[in-house]
Amino acid sequence: MTSQLPILDVCCGGRMFYFDKHDPRVVFMDNRVVSPEKLSNGQTFSVCPSIVGDFRKIPFGDASFNMVIFDPPHLLRVGEKSSSISSSDMISESSL
Numbered sequence: 001m002t003s004q005l006p007i008l009d010v011c012c013g014g015r016m017f018y019f020d021k022h023d024p025r026v027v028f029m030d031n032r033v034v035s036p037e038k039l040s041n042g043q044t045f046s047v048c049p050s051i052v053g054d055f056r057k058i059p060f061g062d063a064s065f066n067m068v069i070f071d072p073p074h075l076l077r078v079g080e081k082s083s084s085i086s087s088s089d090m091i092s093e094s095s096l
């Protein structure tokens with residue numbers, strides 16, 4: 001796969017890094033899609049990647065982008081009702 005855009009965000013999640021969540025320079029990638037849902041703090045959360053993919057098998061060749069953003073999952077355990085499951089994600093067993 002090739003891209004005309006300069007930036008790849010391989011774990012975009014809810015795009016919380018961005019003032020402009022539709023920044024036209026970015027290819028947003030994540031391995032999941034989450035429909036908009038209301039969090040306990042009243043904010044709406046969704047995961048809507050431009051491409052669904054796994055960062056262990058990125059579907060672009062080397063040097064395809066000027067910048068790659070990588071904010072990987074970092075939680076081993078959270079409570080089942082925690083909003084962190086929605087807003088951040090856990091490391092899956094298969095990744096360990």
Ligand SMILES: C[S@@+](CC[C@H](N)C(=O)[O-])C[C@H]1O[C@@H](n2cnc3c(N)ncnc32)[C@H](O)[C@@H]1O
Pocket residue numbers: 010011012013014015016017018029030031032047053054055056071072073074087088089
């Ligand atoms: C810490 S969050 C990223 C938060 C994001 N930077 C933001 O601004 O909202 C980690 C993300 O990695 C995604 N993820 C987990 N395993 C992945 C994989 N193998 N490939 C791609 N994304 C993955 C999760 O779905 C989650 O959205």
